[in-house]
Amino acid sequence: MSTDPHSPTPMSYADYLGLDTLLASQHPRAVPPQHDELLFIIQHQTSELWFKLVLHELRSARDLFAADELQASLKRLARVKHIQATLTQQWSVLATLTPSEYATFRTFLATSSGFQSVQYRAVEFLLGNKNPDMLRVFDAEPGARDLLAEMLREPSIYDVFLQLLGRRGFAVPPEALERDVATPYVPHDAIVEVFHEIYSDPPRYWDIYETCEELVDLEDNFQLWRFRHLKTVERIIGGAPGTGGSSGVEFLRRALDQTFFPELYTVRGQIAQGQ
Numbered sequence: 001m002s003t004d005p006h007s008p009t010p011m012s013y014a015d016y017l018g019l020d021t022l023l024a025s026q027h028p029r030a031v032p033p034q035h036d037e038l039l040f041i042i043q044h045q046t047s048e049l050w051f052k053l054v055l056h057e058l059r060s061a062r063d064l065f066a067a068d069e070l071q072a073s074l075k076r077l078a079r080v081k082h083i084q085a086t087l088t089q090q091w092s093v094l095a096t097l098t099p100s101e102y103a104t105f106r107t108f109l110a111t112s113s114g115f116q117s118v119q120y121r122a123v124e125f126l127l128g129n130k131n132p133d134m135l136r137v138f139d140a141e142p143g144a145r146d147l148l149a150e151m152l153r154e155p156s157i158y159d160v161f162l163q164l165l166g167r168r169g170f171a172v173p174p175e176a177l178e179r180d181v182a183t184p185y186v187p188h189d190a191i192v193e194v195f196h197e198i199y200s201d202p203p204r205y206w207d208i209y210e211t212c213e214e215l216v217d218l219e220d221n222f223q224l225w226r227f228r229h230l231k232t233v234e235r236i237i238g239g240a241p242g243t244g245g246s247s248g249v250e251f252l253r254r255a256l257d258q259t260f261f262p263e264l265y266t267v268r269g270q271i272a273q274g275q
C-alpha cells in the first residue's frame with residue numbers, strides 16, 4: 001500500500017458511500033410486483049438514515065450540555081432542526097401515494113409497523129419521552145431491545161439541561177436532579193419558577209434563555225413531523241386500524257398531546273397571564 005499522500009489508495013464514490021449495500025437494500029414484497037412499493041420503502045429508509053444522524057447529533061448535544069459547552073451544543077441542535085424540517089417536508093412525497101395504490105401492497109407488510117422503529121424510539125427517549133413499556137415491542141429482537149434499554153437508562157437532553165441549570169445556581173429541586181432517568185418524567189412547579197426567572201430577564205440569562213427557546217423549537221418541529229404523519233396516514237388509510245395493532249389515526253392524534261419539556265410550556269401560560 002502506498003504511503004505517499006500524493007498517490008493515495010484508490011477509492012471510488014461507490015466504495016466510500018457503501019452504495020453496493022445501500023442500493024441493494026430495497027426488497028419489495030408484493031407479488032405480483034407493485035410500482036408504488038419502492039416509494040414506500042425509500043420513504044422509510046431515508047427517514048431512518050436521517051433518524052440516525054439526529055441521534056448522533058442529539059447525543060452529542062446532550063454530552064456537550066453535561067460538559068457545560070453550551071455554544072457547541074446549540075450548534076448541534078441547529079443542525080437537528082434542519083434535519084427535522086427535511087423529515088417533515090418529505091411527507092409530501094409519500095402523500096402522492098393514493099389509497100388505491102397503497103392497497104396494492106399493504107397486505108404484504110403483514111404485522112410490520114412504524115411502532116417497531118428502534119431509532120424513532122431512541123430519539124423519543126433521548127428527548128425525554130421515557131417509557132419502559134415500549135421495550136416490549138422489541139422482545140423478539142434482542143439487539144434492538146438491549147440498545148433501547150441502554151438508551152432508557154441514559155439521561156435525556158432535558159435531564160442534562162436541568163442539571164446544567166442546577167450547576168448555574170438555579171433552584172432545580174433535587175427530585176428532578178436525582179430522578180431515576182429510566183422512568184417517565186414528572187413535571188415540577190419549582191422548575192416552572194426557574195424558567196419564569198429566566199424569561200423575566202432575558203439579557204441577564206441570555207445563553208440559557210436561548211437554549212430554552214432552542215428546546216421549544218425542537219419540540220415544535222417534532223410535533224410538526226407527528227402532525228404530517230397523522231395527516232398523511234389519514235389521507236391514505238382513513239379510519240382503518242394500523243398494522244401494528246393500534247386504532248390508527250386516533251392513536252397518532254393522541255401522540256400530539258405529549259410534550260417533552262412540560263415546564264417550558266407551563267411557563268408560557270403564566271407569562272401570558274402576567275403571573
Ligand code: HEM
Binds near residue numbers: 047117242247
Ligand atoms: C402509508 C404510509 C404510512 C401509514 C399508513 C402509516 C401508519 C401508521 C400507523 C397506523 C401507526 C400506528 C401504529 C400501528 O398501529 O401501526 C404508525 C406508527 C408509526 N409510524 Fe407510520 N405510517 C406510514 C408511514 C410512515 C413513515 C414513512 C414513517 C417514517 C419512518 C413512519 C413511522 C412511524 C413511526 C415511528 C410510528 C410509531 C409512532 C409512535 O409510536 O408514536 N410511518 N404509522
Ligand SMILES: N[C@@H](CC(=O)c1ccccc1NC=O)C(=O)O
Binds near residue numbers: 112113115241242
Ligand atoms: N402501520 C401502517 C403500515 C406502515 O406504515 C408500515 C409498515 C411497515 C413498515 C413501516 C411502516 N410505516 C409506518 O408505520 C399501516 O397500518 O398501514
